[in-house]
Amino acid sequence: MIEVFKTIDKFDNIVTTLLEEEGFWVRHKFKVSVSLEEKKLIGKQSAPKPEIDMLAFNLGRNEVLALDVKAYLDSPGAKLSLLQEEHEVPTGRFKLFTSERYRSLVLARLLQDLIALGMANLETKVRLGMIAGKVNQGQSEAIRAHMQQHDWMFWSPEDVKAKVAARNNQVKS
Secondary structure, eight states, X not given: OXXXXXXXHHHHHHHHHHHHHTTOEEEEEEEOOOOHHHHHHHTOTXXXXXXXXXXXXXXXXXXXXXXXXXXXXXXXXXXXXXXXOOOXXXXXXXXXXXXXXXXXXXXXXXXXXXXXXXXXXXXOEEEEEEEESOBGGGOHHHHHHXXXXXXXXXXXXXXXXXXXXXXXXXXXX
């Protein structure tokens, strides 16, 4: 089990490096301060504070990516069918992707939190995204198409591998 956690940490470190090399500043495990009243609005008053796996800031574009970053080593991987679900009350593994009300509230609150911390401004665009270390049964392109329909960012396992390979080729040169 400890090896799984080391591998997950390694995946997060690889993703962080790749994002930084693309001009992002990265912050891990950001808890969004959703109030009790807001939790009631989404139908989850006893839910813990939402936690974003990784925030990636691109100052030049004035954009923040709120990323779900998962190695998915101990699972079949990201599944298109789960990402396509729609829930009024946030449910399941991909709550931010499948519940419009929850997503709107959490991303708006995230921007407010970042503004309060001096890390964003009113013009900062917050965009949802996913970086997956494993995708179920070759669904990468179908997931990419689904994400693009919503203007969400997506890196498939193949994207990550290609970016690592390109980086390694640059280092060797």
